[in-house]
Amino acid sequence: MNNLEGLEENFRFLVLEVTSQMSDTRAFVAAPTHALYDKVVSRDDYIDNLKNIVEDKCYSRIHSGRGLSKRDIDRIRGLQIISANLERIADYCVNIAGQMRYLKDLSVLVRQNPAPLFDIIEEGLSRILEVRSRAEVNGALGICRAEFDLDRLYKEAFDALMEELRLGRDVQNGVTAIFIFRYLERIGDSLLNIGEALLFSVIGEKIKIEQFQALQQTLSKTGFEGDLGDIDFRSIWGTRSGCRIGRVSHKDSAADAPADPTQGGIFKEGNLKKIRRERENLELWARVSPGTGPRIFSYHEEGDSASMLVEFLPGCTWTEVVLTASEDVLEDAIFVFEQTVGDIWRSTLELGEAQLDAMEQLTNRLPAVRHVHPDFLRPPRRLGGVEIPGTEELVARCRALEASLRAPMTVLLHGDFNANNIVFDQSAPRVHYVDLHRTRRGDFVQDASVFLISFFRIPIFEPALRRRINRMIGSFYDYSAEFADDIGDGAWQARLALGLARSFATSTRFELNYDFAREMFLRAHFLMEGLAAHQDKPWEDYRLPRPILFY
Numbered sequence: 001m002n003n004l005e006g007l008e009e010n011f012r013f014l015v016l017e018v019t020s021q022m023s024d025t026r027a028f029v030a031a032p033t034h035a036l037y038d039k040v041v042s043r044d045d046y047i048d049n050l051k052n053i054v055e056d057k058c059y060s061r062i063h064s065g066r067g068l069s070k071r072d073i074d075r076i077r078g079l080q081i082i083s084a085n086l087e088r089i090a091d092y093c094v095n096i097a098g099q100m101r102y103l104k105d106l107s108v109l110v111r112q113n114p115a116p117l118f119d120i121i122e123e124g125l126s127r128i129l130e131v132r133s134r135a136e137v138n139g140a141l142g143i144c145r146a147e148f149d150l151d152r153l154y155k156e157a158f159d160a161l162m163e164e165l166r167l168g169r170d171v172q173n174g175v176t177a178i179f180i181f182r183y184l185e186r187i188g189d190s191l192l193n194i195g196e197a198l199l200f201s202v203i204g205e206k207i208k209i210e211q212f213q214a215l216q217q218t219l220s221k222t223g224f225e226g227d228l229g230d231i232d233f234r235s236i237w238g239t240r241s242g243c244r245i246g247r248v249s250h251k252d253s254a255a256d257a258p259a260d261p262t263q264g265g266i267f268k269e270g271n272l273k274k275i276r277r278e279r280e281n282l283e284l285w286a287r288v289s290p291g292t293g294p295r296i297f298s299y300h301e302e303g304d305s306a307s308m309l310v311e312f313l314p315g316c317t318w319t320e321v322v323l324t325a326s327e328d329v330l331e332d333a334i335f336v337f338e339q340t341v342g343d344i345w346r347s348t349l350e351l352g353e354a355q356l357d358a359m360e361q362l363t364n365r366l367p368a369v370r371h372v373h374p375d376f377l378r379p380p381r382r383l384g385g386v387e388i389p390g391t392e393e394l395v396a397r398c399r400a401l402e403a404s405l406r407a408p409m410t411v412l413l414h415g416d417f418n419a420n421n422i423v424f425d426q427s428a429p430r431v432h433y434v435d436l437h438r439t440r441r442g443d444f445v446q447d448a449s450v451f452l453i454s455f456f457r458i459p460i461f462e463p464a465l466r467r468r469i470n471r472m473i474g475s476f477y478d479y480s481a482e483f484a485d486d487i488g489d490g491a492w493q494a495r496l497a498l499g500l501a502r503s504f505a506t507s508t509r510f511e512l513n514y515d516f517a518r519e520m521f522l523r524a525h526f527l528m529e530g531l532a533a534h535q536d537k538p539w540e541d542y543r544l545p546r547p548i549l550f551y
Helices: 003-031 036-065 070-102 106-110 115-134 137-166 171-203 210-220 270-288 318-324 327-347 358-372 391-402 446-454 463-486 492-509 514-534
Strands: 230-237 245-252 265-270 297-301 307-310 351-353 381-383 386-388 405-414 422-425 430-433 438-444
Touching: 003 036, 003 070, 003 115, 036 405, 070 115, 070 171, 106 137, 115 171, 115 230, 137 297, 230 422, 265 270, 270 297, 270 307, 307 386, 307 438, 318 358, 318 463, 327 430, 327 463, 351 438, 358 391, 358 492, 405 446, 422 446, 438 514, 446 463, 446 492, 446 514, 463 492, 492 514
Parallel strands: none
Antiparallel strands: 230 245, 245 265, 265 307, 297 307, 351 405, 381 386, 405 438, 422 430
């Protein structure tokens, strides 16, 4: 820590000054004087300067990067976050002092007694340096919990003051007191940020207190009784659903440790319904195809959120396999993958109609596409005497014809069958599925279309790599054709065209390469135009233009 010594010294001064600022603010609220007011206001400028010095040194030290370990960098990043929140606390102190000018009678504060709130704040500030020095997880959690206690006390004071206001008592003083208590409550928000930054300094990952507590509860249900500071947590996926997903392992464990909840697993925390649904789906997959999905080590619910720890599945994502594996490994991997998919489709095959609803999905996502690429949606046009439908009309036409295109059989779907949700373990060799919260029964072309476009939309244009991508696309398309032929599904290509059109169009909302995104959107148009032109003809006669799958 020698190369961080000067920075740490400035930081200690900042903590001490903010602590003094809070102490003086407390004294001023209890017994206002001009001298104390001036002291609070004038110290704020010094605290601002200290915070700027610490921030400049943080960025300078990280930028130089010489001799810094990841732990050093994490501590510096955490220190910068803490400093910003300390400066914000000092600003709230000035706000409180300013509000005291409007308080004509101190008895309103005496009745509501802000002392317990000041006690909690001062206790939290007093622990920052020690917790940071010792890298204490429990100490950081204690600072985080100050926010919950302050919220509770603020709510009690707010309710009491509002009752007085409803009775028409001392309105000006009551409103002023509410503002003072509100600033004390907002200091709790900053203490929460400080506590979470201290957690980040210890574990090396940004994680909110609710997520950390969920991790504690989930690990405890596996029998883990160690110190959470010994757990290595690394975020590995960012999801659009808002779920937190990370790799959890003991800091002393090897990266290839066996499936053991105390040695390695995947932690997932998020919306109760989504996590509960994923747990149910994992249990379903364990019955239908044991080993395809990860095992569940533990599960925990609290309030409107849930968390679980599941098996970490070794291997590479399917994208990595296709782009980086040697030719012989790729050949074997494609064979294992197609056999796995086929076995699941055949073993779960049931008679019963299923509708694709691709156009409904596209309709719901068109606003998002328009937001990213406002000029992609084509307006209605006329060329001579020919009417050219606009994008939305074309989608509406395909949506109407989709109702007559029902799959004769259903299979168990992954539900989000893109290449990054498939893992290949070469040592087994074995294919695994992950992120199974959308699993359901349905038309096999739902998974097929998502998988095919997940490769097409990879923004890689180097010819050799693109040939590998196209090889994967062509092989899986041919395998899907064989499956459809085996089950006597004559109209599968028309349904696949609908699914591809949906995926081509909706993928553009995540692609900022304008030319590539427009290429995908035009292909969606081409497919929908072909489907609309085939209306009133037998769907068994429709043929998907196979070259549209390749870039």
